[in-house]
Amino acid sequence: MQEQTLKHTLNKNINYSPLDLKLDFETYLRKRKINTNKKLLVEYEGIKIALTQKQIEVLTYVAKGYSNIKIAKELTAKESTMKLLIYRLIKYLESVLYERIDRFYLIIIAQKFNLDDYTKPAN
Numbered sequence: 001m002q003e004q005t006l007k008h009t010l011n012k013n014i015n016y017s018p019l020d021l022k023l024d025f026e027t028y029l030r031k032r033k034i035n036t037n038k039k040l041l042v043e044y045e046g047i048k049i050a051l052t053q054k055q056i057e058v059l060t061y062v063a064k065g066y067s068n069i070k071i072a073k074e075l076t077a078k079e080s081t082m083k084l085l086i087y088r089l090i091k092y093l094e095s096v097l098y099e100r101i102d103r104f105y106l107i108i109i110a111q112k113f114n115l116d117d118y119t120k121p122a123n
Contacts, residue, residue, distance in 0.1 A: 042113050049096050055089055062086070062103075063110035 039050035051059070061071040068082045075082070090101050093109065101109070 044097070044109060044112060047097065049093070054085070058082070058085055058089065059106075059110040059113065062107055063113070065107060 039052055040056065041048045042051050042056070043049070057075065058071060061074060066074070068086065069079050072079045072082045086103075086106070090103075090106055093106070094101050097109075099105075
């Protein structure tokens with residue numbers, strides 16, 4: 001009896017139409033986009049800056065003085081991805097803070113953010 005129920009359940013899950021799969025995938029992407037684009041406000045010298053969870057993770061490693069390669073290994077990503085993410089983060093902070101920012105100044109800013117309050121413990 002249980003075997004028949006299991007086979008029926010498995011067959012039921014396999015028989016999706018292409019339209020059902022596409023709609024399900026679009027729902028998944030929409031939920032993922034909402035979750036990844038949630039921003040947290042971080043204060044720096046009286047200015048509130050909205051950062052995503054990924055940007056905060058990268059900034060915590062930058063504050064510790066990690067290189068792009070080391071950050072990429074920690075976050076299981078490519079070095080080129082980290083370079084691009086850090087470049088965009090620097091450009092974003094330049095536009096918000098109205099200052100010229102390089103990697104060294106980014107480390108100082110990241111250390112002043114006190115990002116330990118914003119990072120989630122691993123489950």
